[in-house]
Amino acid sequence: xxxxxYDQNRVLRxxxxxxxxxxxxxxxxxxxxxxxxxxxxxxNDRYIKKVFSISAKVIFDQKSPxxxxxxxxxxxxxxxxxxxxxxxxxxLIGTVIxxxxxxxxxLLITDLNSKIPVIxxxxxxxxxxxxxxxxxxxxxxxxxEKFILELEKIIFTSGKAGFxxxxxxVAETYLNKKGVIQVRALADPQQAxxxxxTSGQATK
Numbered sequence: 001x002x003x004x005x006y007d008q009n010r011v012l013r014x015x016x017x018x019x020x021x022x023x024x025x026x027x028x029x030x031x032x033x034x035x036x037x038x039x040x041x042x043x044n045d046r047y048i049k050k051v052f053s054i055s056a057k058v059i060f061d062q063k064s065p066x067x068x069x070x071x072x073x074x075x076x077x078x079x080x081x082x083x084x085x086x087x088x089x090x091x092l093i094g095t096v097i098x099x100x101x102x103x104x105x106x107l108l109i110t111d112l113n114s115k116i117p118v119i120x121x122x123x124x125x126x127x128x129x130x131x132x133x134x135x136x137x138x139x140x141x142x143x144x145e146k147f148i149l150e151l152e153k154i155i156f157t158s159g160k161a162g163f164x165x166x167x168x169x170v171a172e173t174y175l176n177k178k179g180v181i182q183v184r185a186l187a188d189p190q191q192a193x194x195x196x197x198t199s200g201q202a203t204k
Contacts, residue, residue: 053198054078059103061190068108068133070094072195075102080197085164087196091187092157092170096197104197108189109170110135117160118170121153129155129171135185138171149173149181 056078060071074080076099084096086106094108107114114131118140125147130139140149153173159166169186176182 052079053196054080056080056104056195056197058192058195067113068111068131068189069097070106070108070189070192070195072104072106072197073102074197075100075104077101080104081199084197084199085168087198088187088189088192088194091185092164092168093185093187093189093192093195095164106195109185110138110189116164116170117158118155119158119166120149120155123147123153126158126160129183135188135190136176136182138183138185140183151175151181154186155183 056072056074094106097107098105116129127143155171157168
């Protein structure tokens with residue numbers, strides 16, 4: 001009787017493990033579905049004037065302190081081409097830098113090689129938003145001499161050099177723990193699971 005009960009208990013524990021794994025998969029699918037629904041709300045955003053758009057799933061995250069890129073599961077067969085803008089939760093997180101038949105690579109705005117012409121809210125100050133490897137420490141370079149950066153200002157794309165359409169919100173200014181005004185991305189590129197790729201932001 002003891003061995004029979006032991007065997008039955010072992011079988012039940014294995015079934016429980018299988019059911020728990022199935023529950024975890026269900027929870028993940030629910031989370032992914034919620035994220036997708038939220039992201040698709042981008043279609044009604046007043047900043048977006050798309051000619052073409054498609055959603056994609058992030059399948060690989062480049063792990064590096066300074067080099068930041070994502071691999072997505074859409075490519076040339078889905079009409080993805082180099083230069084397209086990539087959004088997460090209504091905010092720009094990067095641009096497509098390479099497209100293969102089935103996948104594409106996205107250079108994130110936090111990458112050291114990312115340089116975006118921008119303009120500061122409520123001013124005519126143009127600059128270049130450069131990645132530093134950290135979403136909370138973006139660099140705002142080439143601003144006018146003696147320009148004073150203020151708190152709680154949104155940084156928009158300027159549309160200069162034909163790179164992205166003007167008026168896309170990218171970052172904001174804030175006060176860090178040391179009391180210094182810094183610039184951070186409006187979205188967290190590393191948390192993106194579902195993204196929107198669009199050609200509507202390109203001016204050429």
